[in-house]
Amino acid sequence: EGVGAQEYVLIKMKIVAPYPVKLKKFSNKSMFLVAATLRPETMYGQTNCWVRPDMKYIAFLTKSNEIFICTARAARNMSYQDFTTEEGKAPVVINLMGEDLLGCCLKAPMTIYETIYTLPMLTIKDDKGTGIVTSVPSDSPDDYAALVDLKKKTAFREKYGIKDEMVLPYEPVPIIDIPDFGTLGAVTIYERLKIQSQNDKEKLLEAKEILYLKGFYDGVMVIGEFKGKKVQDIKKSVQKLLVDKNEAVIYHE
Ligand code: A2H
Numbered sequence: 001e002g003v004g005a006q007e008y009v010l011i012k013m014k015i016v017a018p019y020p021v022k023l024k025k026f027s028n029k030s031m032f033l034v035a036a037t038l039r040p041e042t043m044y045g046q047t048n049c050w051v052r053p054d055m056k057y058i059a060f061l062t063k064s065n066e067i068f069i070c071t072a073r074a075a076r077n078m079s080y081q082d083f084t085t086e087e088g089k090a091p092v093v094i095n096l097m098g099e100d101l102l103g104c105c106l107k108a109p110m111t112i113y114e115t116i117y118t119l120p121m122l123t124i125k126d127d128k129g130t131g132i133v134t135s136v137p138s139d140s141p142d143d144y145a146a147l148v149d150l151k152k153k154t155a156f157r158e159k160y161g162i163k164d165e166m167v168l169p170y171e172p173v174p175i176i177d178i179p180d181f182g183t184l185g186a187v188t189i190y191e192r193l194k195i196q197s198q199n200d201k202e203k204l205l206e207a208k209e210i211l212y213l214k215g216f217y218d219g220v221m222v223i224g225e226f227k228g229k230k231v232q233d234i235k236k237s238v239q240k241l242l243v244d245k246n247e248a249v250i251y252h253e
């Protein structure tokens with residue numbers, strides 16, 4: 001069970017009213033979708049949260065009496081990392097499907113958007129992170145591709161009961177300047193490689209490989225507390241800022 005090699009930052013995305021039907025009865029507690037990220041410095045550019053409609057999630061009680069929502073697998077890992085009252089036990093308050101969480105209104109740390117929404121992403125893996133992914137379409141090709149899919153396909157939105165106002169007003173936010181790619185790196189690479197959708201696996205893999213190292217080594221922040229500083233120099237400081245404000249927690253697997 002214990003502590004593995006991969007360290008994620010879990011972003012606490014607070015669920016606010018109007019609550020989804022299945023969560024209404026718990027609204028006297030603070031409830032969070034906990035999204036696993038390797039890129040805390042990109043949180044200034046969050047536009048939405050991703051869940052997979054056909055995947056199982058649980059809501060469980062943490063030792064600080066908050067409700068965290070993620071996969072059962074991740075909750076179990078957390079129960080061995082001092083997230084819960086009793087080691088090895090994550091007290092379930094309710095079992096959920098991803099679709100129960102769609103259209104959920106959230107407050108997320110650092111982003112310029114006052115509230116953002118939970119939207120469907122079909123490529124989320126059940127065996128990594130928390131199964132909840134925060135979306136930064138300026139810097140993640142996967143996120144940008146999935147957002148474009150929703151924006152351009154009315155039928156896709158309708159299928160999942162996603163209202164236009166949960167998607168259409170949200171645009172990628174310039175947060176990091178990468179030489180040769182500009183301030184919307186994921187958009188640039190999406191267009192250069194002519195990516196068609198979130199299912200365009202090979203091209204998305206290529207896009208990620210090209211963008212990530214460049215973003216990390218050559219990227220410069222153009223927003224927030226660390227504006228003008230290089231990504232590699234401030235990544236840990238942003239992480240600390242989030243953790244100190246209790247807007248994120250560290251999780252290993
Ligand atoms: B990253 P690794 Cl801006 N299924 O966060 C699919 N993707 C998942 C996931 C899951 N179960 N859990 C986490 N992720 C995503 C930000 C970001 C991320 C940016 C750029 C790249 C990037 C905003 N989304 O990831 O396989 C999360 O998205 C590049 C891979 O554990 C998380 O960080 O290495 C990353 O993948 C973890 O992937």
